[in-house]
Amino acid sequence: MAIELVPDWMAELEEEDVTFIKKFLLASGSLKEMARQYGVSYPTVRLRLDRLIQKIQISEHAEADPYIALIKRLAVEEKLDFGTAKILIAAYKSARSGENASARGDKTKEDLP
Numbered sequence: 738m739a740i741e742l743v744p745d746w747m748a749e750l751e752e753e754d755v756t757f758i759k760k761f762l763l764a765s766g767s768l769k770e771m772a773r774q775y776g777v778s779y780p781t782v783r784l785r786l787d788r789l790i791q792k793i794q795i796s797e798h799a800e801a802d803p804y805i806a807l808i809k810r811l812a813v814e815e816k817l818d819f820g821t822a823k824i825l826i827a828a829y830k831s832a833r834s835g836e837n838a839s840a841r842g843d844k845t846k847e848d849l850p
Contacts, residue, residue: 809822
């Protein structure tokens with residue numbers, strides 16, 4: 738029985754990630770074997786696996802807030818440093834909470850004398 742519909746988290750992965758997953762499965766989940774195949778150290782393979790796990794987790798939560806998911810994905814892919822990602826997310830959440838307060842008629846810090 739073939740998969741008729743590829744899950745969203747898998748569709749968002751790069752070809753390199755899918756290849757890594759395939760090799761991981763064929764190596765029966767052995768990071769030591771993966772390190773041998775790629776010609777790198779065990780910690781390097783572990784880091785790669787951790788980043789792949791983060792990508793999948795982020796894509797699972799992307800529907801809740803696509804902007805935050807994008808910032809997190811850029812940080813995991815090292816296209817944005819984690820410090821900057823935290824600042825952007827905090828500012829975004831702050832701006833959104835201000836918008837929500839205004840929509841409810843609540844006073845925000847800017848409204849107070």
